[in-house]
Amino acid sequence: MDQINLKETKAISYEKAEIKKGYTDQSLRINLDAADIIINPIEEQIKNKFIGGKGYDLWLMWNAVSGDTKWDDPENAICISSGPLGGTPGYPGGGKSIVTSISPLTGAPIDSNVGGYFGPYKKFAGFDVIQIDGKAKQDTVIFIDGIENTIQIFEAENLPTDSYELSDVLTHHFDQDKPVNVSVVTAGPGAEHTFFGCLNFSWWDAGRKMVRYKQAGRGGIGTVFADKKVKAIVARYGAISMKANNPADFDALKLVTKTHAKEINELDPKQNRMALVGTTHLVPIMNDHDCLPVHNFKYGSHPESKVIGEEVYEHIFDKGFDGCWRGCAVACAHGVKDFSPFTGPYRGKKVFVDGPEYETVAGCGSNLGIFDAQTILEINFYCDAYGLDTISVGTSLGFVMECFENNLITLDNTGGMDLSFGSRFNALEIIHQMARGEGFGAIVGKGIRQMKKIFAKDFGADAAFMQDIGMESKGLEFSEYITKESLAQQGGYGLALKGPQHDEAWLIFLDMVHNFMPTFEDKAEALHWFPMFRTWFGLCGLCKLPWNDIVPEDNKNTPEPAKVAKHLGWYADFFSAVTGRKSGPDDLIAMSEGVYNFQRVFNLKMGYGTREHDTVPYRAVGPVTVEEYESRQKRYDEQLKEKYNLDISSMSSRDKVAALRQKREEQYEQLKNAVYERRGWTQNGIPTVATVKRLGIDFPEVMEVLKKNGVE
Amino acid sequence: MGLNNFLIEVDEKQVQWSENMTIASLLETLDNVEFCSVVRLNGKLVSSPKFTETIIMDNSKIQLLPLVAGG
Numbered sequence: 072m073d074q075i076n077l078k079e080t081k082a083i084s085y086e087k088a089e090i091k092k093g094y095t096d097q098s099l100r101i102n103l104d105a106a107d108i109i110i111n112p113i114e115e116q117i118k119n120k121f122i123g124g125k126g127y128d129l130w131l132m133w134n135a136v137s138g139d140t141k142w143d144d145p146e147n148a149i150c151i152s153s154g155p156l157g158g159t160p161g162y163p164g165g166g167k168s169i170v171t172s173i174s175p176l177t178g179a180p181i182d183s184n185v186g187g188y189f190g191p192y193k194k195f196a197g198f199d200v201i202q203i204d205g206k207a208k209q210d211t212v213i214f215i216d217g218i219e220n221t222i223q224i225f226e227a228e229n230l231p232t233d234s235y236e237l238s239d240v241l242t243h244h245f246d247q248d249k250p251v252n253v254s255v256v257t258a259g260p261g262a263e264h265t266f267f268g269c270l271n272f273s274w275w276d277a278g279r280k281m282v283r284y285k286q287a288g289r290g291g292i293g294t295v296f297a298d299k300k301v302k303a304i305v306a307r308y309g310a311i312s313m314k315a316n317n318p319a320d321f322d323a324l325k326l327v328t329k330t331h332a333k334e335i336n337e338l339d340p341k342q343n344r345m346a347l348v349g350t351t352h353l354v355p356i357m358n359d360h361d362c363l364p365v366h367n368f369k370y371g372s373h374p375e376s377k378v379i380g381e382e383v384y385e386h387i388f389d390k391g392f393d394g395c396w397r398g399c400a401v402a403c404a405h406g407v408k409d410f411s412p413f414t415g416p417y418r419g420k421k422v423f424v425d426g427p428e429y430e431t432v433a434g435c436g437s438n439l440g441i442f443d444a445q446t447i448l449e450i451n452f453y454c455d456a457y458g459l460d461t462i463s464v465g466t467s468l469g470f471v472m473e474c475f476e477n478n479l480i481t482l483d484n485t486g487g488m489d490l491s492f493g494s495r496f497n498a499l500e501i502i503h504q505m506a507r508g509e510g511f512g513a514i515v516g517k518g519i520r521q522m523k524k525i526f527a528k529d530f531g532a533d534a535a536f537m538q539d540i541g542m543e544s545k546g547l548e549f550s551e552y553i554t555k556e557s558l559a560q561q562g563g564y565g566l567a568l569k570g571p572q573h574d575e576a577w578l579i580f581l582d583m584v585h586n587f588m589p590t591f592e593d594k595a596e597a598l599h600w601f602p603m604f605r606t607w608f609g610l611c612g613l614c615k616l617p618w619n620d621i622v623p624e625d626n627k628n629t630p631e632p633a634k635v636a637k638h639l640g641w642y643a644d645f646f647s648a649v650t651g652r653k654s655g656p657d658d659l660i661a662m663s664e665g666v667y668n669f670q671r672v673f674n675l676k677m678g679y680g681t682r683e684h685d686t687v688p689y690r691a692v693g694p695v696t697v698e699e700y701e702s703r704q705k706r707y708d709e710q711l712k713e714k715y716n717l718d719i720s721s722m723s724s725r726d727k728v729a730a731l732r733q734k735r736e737e738q739y740e741q742l743k744n745a746v747y748e749r750r751g752w753t754q755n756g757i758p759t760v761a762t763v764k765r766l767g768i769d770f771p772e773v774m775e776v777l778k779k780n781g782v783e
Numbered sequence: 784m785g786l787n788n789f790l791i792e793v794d795e796k797q798v799q800w801s802e803n804m805t806i807a808s809l810l811e812t813l814d815n816v817e818f819c820s821v822v823r824l825n826g827k828l829v830s831s832p833k834f835t836e837t838i839i840m841d842n843s844k845i846q847l848l849p850l851v852a853g854g
């Protein structure tokens with residue numbers, strides 16, 4: 072039933088670069104304006120400073136865009152990289168792709184780390200990183216064939232519109248006999264009509280004989296992809312072995328790979344059981360610690376959450392190997408087979424749902440008052456198929472529902488839909504509308520920052536209240552953790568370069584439960600070290616989960632268990648073995664620090680990246696409403712009395728809300744001071760000249776941006 | 784009945800059980816558990832806010848889960 076029509080408009084043959092020590096030392100640029108295919112060398116100096124992965128992406132992006140570039144300008148680029156360690160079969164988490172672009176939501180660089188086989192296949196086809204810029208006039212498919220050593224650009228007709236079918240059709244089209252050789256990147260109709268479109272990165276599931284996918288979800292890169300009229304980028308490559316990266320020390324690589332994989336195989340069944348339940352174990356844990364978002368982050372727990380956690384999904388997930396990279400022992404990328412949606416174009420058909428992960432369950436379940444595993448699966452399925460980020464969808468819909476319950480928006484605005492918390496059918500209908508770009512769903516698809524403006528201007532909604540409850544920062548919707556009792560994690564979200572995603576720092580338990588960082592300086596130290604180390608995974612093409620979700624049995628006896636010292640050592644060995652650059656754990660931090668600061672200056676170049684942009688809505692900091700305060704009255708009263716020495720005997724709840732707010736907002740500003748100091752930034756949040764010089768990123772263009780912003 | 788008849792298993796090691804033992808009271812007897820905020824008690828997750836109220840039955844199997852690391 073292959074009726075698709077692909078008309079070649081440009082093709083080249085190329086000589087494949089030999090991979091040396093994890094690198095091809097080449098980039099590939101596809102300019103869609105001119106249908107140009109350009110292969111460039113990557114200089115040694117760039118390799119040393121930017122390492123690979125996100126570092127390469129950001130460097131190419133920096134050169135592609137000006138400070139005035141908007142997300143939908145042709146010069147905005149989408150960069151996709153692997154990293155020097157990416158594509159190591161059998162190393163847990165050893166095959167991620169890192170994707171960047173200027174985000175439609177934030178106007179600044181966004182990055183997303185995603186599974187599937189595309190990044191490694193593209194590297195083994197000869198390119199450490201690819202850059203797509205310009206805009207095509209017709210629907211376009213790009214094919215990078217690392218077996219035949221050709222690159223083709225096609226005008227495409229008759230393609231399926233959604234990612235679910237498109238990934239499958241293109242996989243078979245480009246290698247009928249060996250679909251395992253193909254990985255496809257696609258978006259979908261939701262990406263065309265919203266600002267939070269995601270990209271689906273596929274792999275062939277040899278056990279189930281079907282195409283699976285993972286999402287580069289955050290920040291609307293799928294939207295940029297769709298705006299460029301790219302329907303798919305396809306990479307093809309043949310057999311991969313541990314020698315594919317041509318490592319500097321093969322024996323050392325074999326040893327560290329085997330050691331890490333063995334530990335996971337032994338310990339995951341005794342620890343979080345991710346090979347069985349993925350990340351759904353976090354649902355009951357977050358619920359019990361009052362950190363599970365419920366009703367737009369108003370509350371942190373709900374009695375019904377027990378029907379949407381691991382106990383349920385463990386039984387629903389299809390049994391089988393679920394690594395989104397070859398041989399990943401964590402194998403946490405679970406899915407559900409023979410699911411039959413009860414709405415939308417797949418109604419009544421049987422589909423395979425890739426997911427859900429914790430974030431989707433929390434964002435599209437508890438946060439919306441939807442305590443129903445089946446509806447969460449259906450939301451998960453359609454978001455992926457339509458190319459929508461489940462985190463932004465869940466957090467945006469939570470905001471909409473709270474606005475609806477507070478009469479800030481009414482049935483007149485929503486097209487007659489009751490959007491109270493728990494409205495399952497209407498939540499799904501909004502998602503279908505987003506895919507069609509119709510109705511109230513088209514407004515929701517613009518994200519919270521735009522909705523706040525539209526609701527205030529067009530519907531007369533209370534702007535100040537929406538500012539407090541709209542869970543976005545820098546324009547990006549929050550990922551799914553309650554941070555009210557963890558100042559460090561408020562910083563983990565608010566000070567994250569791209570916006571409130573937890574991949575830079577997840578400090579809630581260290582801070583809130585264990586009180587491991589009592590002072591501002593302690594928190595600042597954590598908000599330095601963790602973002603730096605977590606950045607390193609994105610430079611190398613790795614997944615962070617095997618670092619700290621399964622830990623050595625003696626880890627608890629080490630001085631700082633959160634850092635998982637033994638694994639740091641293994642990662643340093645892994646890096647040394649592949650690249651030949653002898654490195655210890657501290658060197659990994661140093662690699663990241665340069666790229667991290669470069670990204671901060673990149674934000675500045677785009678008109679952001681200063682203190683004012685590191686703010687968070689008050690809902691992330693403390694109780695906005697009296698109802699919210701009173702739901703945890705004992706906790707808050709005690710804090711006012713004991714921590715802040717206030718006499719609250721004659722205070723009303725409203726007074727208490729105001730008093731607590733003043734204190735907590737002051738603390739957040741003090742935290743910023745301490746973090747900026749620790750990171751070597753000015754009190755306006757800009758890296759100092761001494762910092763950029765120390766890190767060797769004092770390129771003339773960087774110095775010019777600093778100077779423009781008063782830092783000389 | 785000798786003491787040894789009442790045992791529980793904690794991280795695959797045998798530990799003496801006592802009546803009214805809770806997860807909180809068990810943890811007090813163990814070393815290096817200050818970062819333990821979740822355990823699996825007979826396969827079910829129990830988080831730190833419930834440690835004091837959760838009674839451990841004789842013959843239980845307990846696994847101390849590592850520091851929660853987030854998504």
Ligand code: SF4
Pocket residue numbers: 163164165166186393394395396399400401402403404614615616617
């Ligand atoms: S740990 Fe999970 S998400 Fe990470 S690579 Fe392995 S299967 Fe994929």
